[in-house]
Amino acid sequence: MTPFRFAAVSTVSEASEMLRADAAGSRLIAGGTDLLSEIKEGIVQPQTVVSLQNVGGMREIVAGTDGMRLGAMATLTELEGHAEIRRSYAALAEAAASVATPQIRNVGTLGGNLCQRPRCWYYRSAAFDCRKKGGSICFAINGNSKYHAILGGGDCVIVHPSDLAVALVSLRARATIAGPGGERSMALEEFFAGPQVDIMRETVLQPGDVLTHVSLPAPSPNWRSVFMKSRERQAQDFALVSVAAAMEVADGAVRDARITLGGVAPVPYRVRQAEEALQGAAVASVDPARLGEMAVAGARPLRDNHYKAPLASNLVRRAVTLLLQDGA
Amino acid sequence: MTTTADRTTKTNRKYRVIGTRPIRHDGHDKVTGRAKYGADIQLAGLLFGAVLRSPHPHARIRSIDTSKAAALPGVKAVMTGKDLPEKATPPGNFMETLADPQVLTENVMARGKVLYKGHAVAAVAAVDRHVAEEALELIEVDYEVLPHVLDVREAMKPGAPILHEDLRTRTTAQMPGDTPDTDGPTNIASHVQFVQGDVAQGFKEADAIVERTFETKPVHQGYIELHNSTASWSTDGNLTIWKSTQGPFIVRHQVACILNLPPSQIKVVPMEIGGGFGGKINTYTDAVAAVLSKKTGHPVQVVMSRKDVFEGTGPTSATHMRAKIGATKDGRITAVEVNLTYAAGGFPGSPVGSGAGTCLAPYKVENLKIDGYDVVVNEPKSAAYRAPGSPQAAFAVEPVIDELADKLGMDPMEFRLKNATRTGDRQASGVPFPSIGCVEVEEAMINHPHYKAPLEGPNRGRGVALGYWGNAGMNSSATINVTPNGSITLVTGSVDIGGSRPALAMQAAEVLGLAAEDVHPSVGDTDSVGYTGVTGGSRTTFATGIAVIKAAEDVRDQMIKRAALVWETQPEDVEFKDGVFTSKKNPEDTLTFQKLASRLMGTGGPVTASASADPKQVGPSFSGMIVDVEVDPETGKVDILRATLFQDVGTAVHPSYVEGQMQGGAVQGIGWALNEEYFYGDNGVMANSSFLDYRMPTSLDLPMVEPVVIEVPNPGHPFGLRGVGESSIVSPMAAIANAISHAIGQRLTTLPMSPTVVREALVNGDK
Amino acid sequence: MTASSKATITLTVNHQAHRLEVEHPWTLLHVLRDLLDLTGTKRGCDRAECGACTVLLDGVPVYACQMLALQVGGRAVVTIEGLGDVQHLDPLQQAFLDNDGAQCGYCTPGFVLSAKALLDQNPDPTELEIRRALSGNLCRCNAYGRIIESVKAAAQLLSEAQPRP
Numbered sequence A: 001m002t003p004f005r006f007a008a009v010s011t012v013s014e015a016s017e018m019l020r021a022d023a024a025g026s027r028l029i030a031g032g033t034d035l036l037s038e039i040k041e042g043i044v045q046p047q048t049v050v051s052l053q054n055v056g057g058m059r060e061i062v063a064g065t066d067g068m069r070l071g072a073m074a075t076l077t078e079l080e081g082h083a084e085i086r087r088s089y090a091a092l093a094e095a096a097a098s099v100a101t102p103q104i105r106n107v108g109t110l111g112g113n114l115c116q117r118p119r120c121w122y123y124r125s126a127a128f129d130c131r132k133k134g135g136s137i138c139f140a141i142n143g144n145s146k147y148h149a150i151l152g153g154g155d156c157v158i159v160h161p162s163d164l165a166v167a168l169v170s171l172r173a174r175a176t177i178a179g180p181g182g183e184r185s186m187a188l189e190e191f192f193a194g195p196q197v198d199i200m201r202e203t204v205l206q207p208g209d210v211l212t213h214v215s216l217p218a219p220s221p222n223w224r225s226v227f228m229k230s231r232e233r234q235a236q237d238f239a240l241v242s243v244a245a246a247m248e249v250a251d252g253a254v255r256d257a258r259i260t261l262g263g264v265a266p267v268p269y270r271v272r273q274a275e276e277a278l279q280g281a282a283v284a285s286v287d288p289a290r291l292g293e294m295a296v297a298g299a300r301p302l303r304d305n306h307y308k309a310p311l312a313s314n315l316v317r318r319a320v321t322l323l324l325q326d327g328a
Numbered sequence B: 001m002t003t004t005a006d007r008t009t010k011t012n013r014k015y016r017v018i019g020t021r022p023i024r025h026d027g028h029d030k031v032t033g034r035a036k037y038g039a040d041i042q043l044a045g046l047l048f049g050a051v052l053r054s055p056h057p058h059a060r061i062r063s064i065d066t067s068k069a070a071a072l073p074g075v076k077a078v079m080t081g082k083d084l085p086e087k088a089t090p091p092g093n094f095m096e097t098l099a100d101p102q103v104l105t106e107n108v109m110a111r112g113k114v115l116y117k118g119h120a121v122a123a124v125a126a127v128d129r130h131v132a133e134e135a136l137e138l139i140e141v142d143y144e145v146l147p148h149v150l151d152v153r154e155a156m157k158p159g160a161p162i163l164h165e166d167l168r169t170r171t172t173a174q175m176p177g178d179t180p181d182t183d184g185p186t187n188i189a190s191h192v193q194f195v196q197g198d199v200a201q202g203f204k205e206a207d208a209i210v211e212r213t214f215e216t217k218p219v220h221q222g223y224i225e226l227h228n229s230t231a232s233w234s235t236d237g238n239l240t241i242w243k244s245t246q247g248p249f250i251v252r253h254q255v256a257c258i259l260n261l262p263p264s265q266i267k268v269v270p271m272e273i274g275g276g277f278g279g280k281i282n283t284y285t286d287a288v289a290a291v292l293s294k295k296t297g298h299p300v301q302v303v304m305s306r307k308d309v310f311e312g313t314g315p316t317s318a319t320h321m322r323a324k325i326g327a328t329k330d331g332r333i334t335a336v337e338v339n340l341t342y343a344a345g346g347f348p349g350s351p352v353g354s355g356a357g358t359c360l361a362p363y364k365v366e367n368l369k370i371d372g373y374d375v376v377v378n379e380p381k382s383a384a385y386r387a388p389g390s391p392q393a394a395f396a397v398e399p400v401i402d403e404l405a406d407k408l409g410m411d412p413m414e415f416r417l418k419n420a421t422r423t424g425d426r427q428a429s430g431v432p433f434p435s436i437g438c439v440e441v442e443e444a445m446i447n448h449p450h451y452k453a454p455l456e457g458p459n460r461g462r463g464v465a466l467g468y469w470g471n472a473g474m475n476s477s478a479t480i481n482v483t484p485n486g487s488i489t490l491v492t493g494s495v496d497i498g499g500s501r502p503a504l505a506m507q508a509a510e511v512l513g514l515a516a517e518d519v520h521p522s523v524g525d526t527d528s529v530g531y532t533g534v535t536g537g538s539r540t541t542f543a544t545g546i547a548v549i550k551a552a553e554d555v556r557d558q559m560i561k562r563a564a565l566v567w568e569t570q571p572e573d574v575e576f577k578d579g580v581f582t583s584k585k586n587p588e589d590t591l592t593f594q595k596l597a598s599r600l601m602g603t604g605g606p607v608t609a610s611a612s613a614d615p616k617q618v619g620p621s622f623s624g625m626i627v628d629v630e631v632d633p634e635t636g637k638v639d640i641l642r643a644t645l646f647q648d649v650g651t652a653v654h655p656s657y658v659e660g661q662m663q664g665g666a667v668q669g670i671g672w673a674l675n676e677e678y679f680y681g682d683n684g685v686m687a688n689s690s691f692l693d694y695r696m697p698t699s700l701d702l703p704m705v706e707p708v709v710i711e712v713p714n715p716g717h718p719f720g721l722r723g724v725g726e727s728s729i730v731s732p733m734a735a736i737a738n739a740i741s742h743a744i745g746q747r748l749t750t751l752p753m754s755p756t757v758v759r760e761a762l763v764n765g766d767k
Numbered sequence C: 001m002t003a004s005s006k007a008t009i010t011l012t013v014n015h016q017a018h019r020l021e022v023e024h025p026w027t028l029l030h031v032l033r034d035l036l037d038l039t040g041t042k043r044g045c046d047r048a049e050c051g052a053c054t055v056l057l058d059g060v061p062v063y064a065c066q067m068l069a070l071q072v073g074g075r076a077v078v079t080i081e082g083l084g085d086v087q088h089l090d091p092l093q094q095a096f097l098d099n100d101g102a103q104c105g106y107c108t109p110g111f112v113l114s115a116k117a118l119l120d121q122n123p124d125p126t127e128l129e130i131r132r133a134l135s136g137n138l139c140r141c142n143a144y145g146r147i148i149e150s151v152k153a154a155a156q157l158l159s160e161a162q163p164r165p
Helices: A012-021 A035-041 A076-081 A083-088 A090-098 A102-107 A110-115 A163-170 A272-278 A288-295 A308-327 B004-008 B027-032 B067-071 B101-108 B129-136 B152-156 B199-205 B248-259 B286-296 B306-312 B352-358 B390-408 B412-418 B438-447 B500-512 B540-566 B593-597 B655-674 B732-744 B755-764 C028-035 C091-098 C108-121 C127-133 C144-161
Strands: A005-008 A026-029 A048-051 A061-064 A067-071 A174-179 A182-187 A210-217 A223-230 A241-250 A253-262 B047-053 B059-065 B075-080 B120-126 B140-145 B170-172 B188-196 B208-216 B228-233 B239-243 B266-270 B300-303 B319-327 B333-345 B368-376 B460-469 B476-482 B488-492 B519-523 B574-577 B580-583 B590-592 B608-613 B621-631 B638-648 B705-710 C006-013 C016-023 C054-057 C060-063 C076-078
Touching (some): A012 A026, A012 A048, A076 A083, A076 A090, A076 A102, A076 A110, A102 C060, A102 C108, A110 A163, A110 A210, A163 A223, A163 A253, A223 A308, A253 A272, A253 A288, A253 A308, B047 B286, B047 B306, B075 B129, B101 B248, B101 B286, B120 B129, B120 B286, B152 B319, B152 B368, B199 B333, B208 B390, B228 B286, B239 B248, B248 B266, B248 B286, B319 B390, B333 B352, B352 B368, B352 B390, B390 B412, B390 B460, B438 B621, B438 B638, B460 B732, B476 B540, B488 B500, B488 B540, B540 B580, B540 B608, B590 B593, B621 B732, B638 B655, B638 B732, B655 B705, B655 B732, B732 B755, C016 C028, C060 C108
Parallel strands (some): A005 A048, A026 A048, B170 B188, B488 B519, B638 B705, C006 C076
Antiparallel strands (some): A067 A210, A174 A182, A174 A210, A241 A253, B059 B140, B075 B120, B188 B368, B228 B239, B319 B333, B460 B621, B574 B580, B580 B590, C006 C016, C054 C060
């Protein structure tokens, strides 16, 4: 492990300034479960690790009339166990509970989970100078691609690893970023960026940017959500494919729907065609299987991941069926 | 499950102690964190070593420049393969060794060529682990990268990259002329062949024939404790090594070979071991730590990283296999042909021989031909893994047996029982079976409620398969000392990996009429006890048990003499029963073992006894699994609904540990069946060398496996023991494959049967 | 190469306060094993993937290998050496002993501590809750069944020791 300096700042702007001043040599640390793996593996070698642990208020989870505000330093355990999240944002609680292991959920944070780097084994090994590390080859495209993207990959076929992101995008979360130019906020799905935007990153964060919190809109009484994750081990595993669906059903019709897939693309992947088909549809007329097929339209599987498209279709079908039953 | 309440319940009425469940002697230290493992050792002046490993799967080393690393502050020594004697020299052939010493030397540190990614090329010792790791980055190695080969079939083709220019196929075939060309360089290290009867004629007599090919990936033993060595080389030339190993005497022998030292100058101190499963037999970093210690004058500790363990220590062999079996309408097997190709890794030595020797063990077959090929490829040198070689071969044979029974319209167990081997039948090698319990295991399976229980619902299936392991004998030593209060100390050379301390103590207690708690068992270092073979081959409780029993009998006889002395009579006149000595002449004269023990100093001094064992009648172990699965047709995920593991254990000494071994093997088999595999990139680099990406089962992934203990005593052991550690891993892969095929109507022929593979089979059909 | 920066932290380990000088990149595992000689906490992967290094941080289980010492300054750590006392095993240790919850023993301290955190919060867990709470600890001897039985037995021991009103 390359030596580094650990700097626990007391304000976000202090962190922002340090990160901006040395964009190449500094990294933000929250729980550290992901960053320390990268440092130990030698794929990042920061001079300075900037910690937010002493910044006040960043761990707060606040429920108000206009929704919830989730501090970026809140742990996954706290999200998983929060009564209001369990009641009104079930997909988020389920996603948080599905992450890794209890030990990691006790330390890992919301911000860290959203900003974690991909689990592509070629990226994670210093033995592969892959495109995401500045090299010229994506080893997965012609290599072991079992866990890689079937949609939207292009030159780098990672899948986004965050379970929370999938749930939060379907729950219409917004991300707030504090940066050198002040604070800005955006729909969470715009927070993520595929390799087409910048192959070296998975988010729109610029040097000096700090994700400070995520906000959720107030739930309507008829809103339901669900998160489902298919994986090879029932703990300590990332999604082969995951789905988060959120739906408002009233008077026998779908008022609003959001469906997001994880494990299929370099970003949380919104299934807009299926969402549009659901919009305003009478519950009785919905064909969940058809929606499942729509979800993976245009998928281009690699050598080892042909299973993903049908798996994603099935998960979408199951999620939609479940929510329609719940809402009926 | 055992509870405290049934600890005293005896499963075996014949014995006082055998068959009970005392608390393990090492339990307190393990639950309090006091147990000392190899990396826990603390020594004054300890330095930390780190090993540089090859980034290429196959390359020639042009040069190594260690000067920058040596100059880093805190670095105390640097070494390369040149610091080891060029020729490994065995100190006589008194002892068994499990691998060619020259191969071991070159595997410990490459010279000339690296043969796999992860092959050690240099090492440093420094004041702490961080500096040592930093120094590795400063070592400059100039490699000439060579083409590499990973797949056994590719490696056998003409024109394949050759790993060892001097390698020629060693043939142990019975029929010459049927072996590959051995004139030129080859990657086929050996060809083993067993032939009996007339296979062509046998297939002519068959009414039904099934033939399939199978493939398996490398899988790792997966022990949680990392490999470690701590070495201290004294100025008088004596070398002490503290480490995690299954065989301290094997390490002593191997290090003696590698460093050209007399074995008496090396003391290996086995620490507690955090799992081994066969993977902690051969030496890896011991000579490295030793040389670094010699260079620095300090003790040096080397602990591998998890990545090093995956990339530098043995997985078990990947395989390519074919099995063809024919039978008559009434269910008699007429002929079997099996072809096994096992990946050895960078150096010869896959367990293909034991695969060939065991795969037909459950069946009496007149006409058979088994060919096994040991093929070198650019992967880590394969190492033993629980019943090495047998699980793969069973994965080729047992599904074909199942399919054949299907084809004949017979119940799969009925078909097996009809062809079951019995004591005295010839094994594939031609050697007759000693006393075995094959039929007893099969009958227990057929009569178990699980086999008769209804299994309904779509996508569900039940599978059965048999397993076999021959078990090892080898040599063991034990020493017993009687203490004045009548408790005894028991020192053996067997590392305790699965409960052997209590199981050995119980055998001594049985002989001496003591309670298991009166025996204090410990694992000796190589200076304090006689030569003892590896803890492996399911031999320890059996073979070391025999040494323990002999030592205990010697103690008993010495104690009888002391009692005779006390009573001024002859030893023949002293009877010993249930821990009490009685004078036959005067039955009022009695002495308990404890009482007599307190009088030893006045009757001739301490009683101590040492014995060694060279058992000839090893008891092989048959096993079998019944498993119910449910396949999710949408995700391909396989859920185990119920699993029952049957095994002939001879006599269960400590039933809890016997069951623990059975469940442990079964569950490793389940992981092998459903999840575990090495993924290699095209560049020959393992892509998943971490516990995150190499998916071992967690507490949420496993069913309870019900163990059914079958006791067919082995006449080769005074209490009837057979080895129990390995047989249990042999059948699960095949049983699960058979269950899946009954659930989905497709035959799966590759491991692991992960959701992706199952789904592909569902979509694409039978391949 | 830059030399590592050093800092001083306070850390309560097994109810005893320590003042420690640490280098910035040092992990909690390194501090526990190499500075405080608490070798009951094991290294199995050094990547938060096996659970052998599990300790309790302010009462909840964490992986000591993947936390920096500087992340835990001022907080309270309990290792396996901090359970029970000289005279008595903790009920969980007793239950693991009685039910053969330890085989090779290397993963045992981590399992005991994960179970400790569970029972502190939930004295009467279901089997699924136990399995979930232990899902961050790998056991390759596959003593999971006995480990789960041990936790159930410990819950029983605890409820007998402290009958709830």
